[in-house]
Amino acid sequence: MPELPEVETIRTDLNKKLKGETIQSVFIVLSRQVRGSTANFKSFLRGKVVDKFNRRGKLIYISFENSDKFLLIHLKMTGQLIYCKGDNLIAGGHSDNNKPSCELDKHTRVVFEFKDGASLKFNDQRTFGYLEIVDKNKLDMILSKFGPEPLKKEFSLEYFKKLLQARSAPIKAVLLNQENIAGIGNIYADESLFMAGILPWRPALSLTDSEIKKLHKAIKDVLRLSIKSRGTTFNNYRDADGNRGDFIKKLKVFGKNNEPCPQCGRPIEKNKTAGRGTHYCLHCQK
DNA sequence: CCTTGTGTTCTCCG
DNA sequence: CCGGAGAACACAAG
Numbered sequence: 442m443p444e445l446p447e448v449e450t451i452r453t454d455l456n457k458k459l460k461g462e463t464i465q466s467v468f469i470v471l472s473r474q475v476r477g478s479t480a481n482f483k484s485f486l487r488g489k490v491v492d493k494f495n496r497r498g499k500l501i502y503i504s505f506e507n508s509d510k511f512l513l514i515h516l517k518m519t520g521q522l523i524y525c526k527g528d529n530l531i532a533g534g535h536s537d538n539n540k541p542s543c544e545l546d547k548h549t550r551v552v553f554e555f556k557d558g559a560s561l562k563f564n565d566q567r568t569f570g571y572l573e574i575v576d577k578n579k580l581d582m583i584l585s586k587f588g589p590e591p592l593k594k595e596f597s598l599e600y601f602k603k604l605l606q607a608r609s610a611p612i613k614a615v616l617l618n619q620e621n622i623a624g625i626g627n628i629y630a631d632e633s634l635f636m637a638g639i640l641p642w643r644p645a646l647s648l649t650d651s652e653i654k655k656l657h658k659a660i661k662d663v664l665r666l667s668i669k670s671r672g673t674t675f676n677n678y679r680d681a682d683g684n685r686g687d688f689i690k691k692l693k694v695f696g697k698n699n700e701p702c703p704q705c706g707r708p709i710e711k712n713k714t715a716g717r718g719t720h721y722c723l724h725c726q727k
Numbered sequence: 728c729c730t731t732g733t734g735t736t737c738t739c740c741g
Numbered sequence: 742c743c744g745g746a747g748a749a750c751a752c753a754a755g
Contacts, residue, residue, distance in 0.1 A: 442732080499733095515732085516732095517731080517733075518730080518753095519731090566753095567731090567753050567754050568752095568754075569731085569732070569754095608747090610748090614747075614748090617732085619733080626731080627731065715748090716731095
């Protein structure tokens with residue numbers, strides 16, 4: 442479940458590895474995950490030089506030198522972007538021969554092959570993710586639907602207060618909606634609500650000023666801490682080198698059903714809130 | 728049957 | 742009847 446910290450970890454890593462590199466060819470295993478024509482997808486990308494890996498919420502978009510089009514990559518729940526260089530190369534492998542240039546994993550769906558010999562594998566066990574080439578207009582349209590980035594100034598306490606004041610939905614549902622705040626998913630919704638001492642099903646408008654302030658800080662703190670730990674590997678997430686994220690060691694409630702609460706020792710409970718599995722401590726959260 | 732991020736569709740309410 | 746909010750469902754695979 443890559444959320445903001447996981448996608449940010451991947452983005453910064455790949456930016457270091459692939460900025461300025463040239464795409465030589467693209468090998469497509471499962472065309473269903475490439476939106477639009479796969480022939481156009483391949484022909485557009487061939488020879489393109491990576492300008493930058495960018496992120497908005499949980500969405501990665503790659504810009505290219507001398508091009509006004511972008512490659513969107515959404516990992517959804519089980520997507521991975523795995524970089525490999527040098528090792529595991531297959532002799533004669535090239536997408537033009539319908540042969541990949543590197544060893545595929547069980548769930549590899551697309552491989553980008555670079556001129557310097559490196560490959561970038563898009564893996565996705567559950568095939569919910571997608572890749573798409575879009576022009577600037579479409580990119581802007583998509584990006585404009587996202588709420589503020591929670592780690593930027595635009596996510597102000599004022600904005601957060603206004604957001605919550607007229608909503609009867611559970612606070613967790615408000616946090617999960619990408620149009621409200623970009624990048625929070627199930628893990629960080631539960632964790633930030635625990636940090637702030639707020640029960641996930643409380644109507645958003647029932648939060649007091651001091652609770653809103655606590656939650657605003659908790660969201661930023663938990664996301665920053667997780668980025669420092671290179672994200673949370675609960676099951677599927679891997680960084681660009683195939684490594685796990687360490688933040689799972691610092692989770693307080695997510696996935697801890699029936700385990701003792703780290704604050705009070707009473708068992709963590711789990712229910713379904715906002716349609717999602719939700720973890721909380723009835724004693725520490727009000 | 729369960730899991731989840733997102734897009735779509737349905738339903739409710741003023 | 743309209744619009745918006747929120748809930749419910751669809752998707753896929755293991």
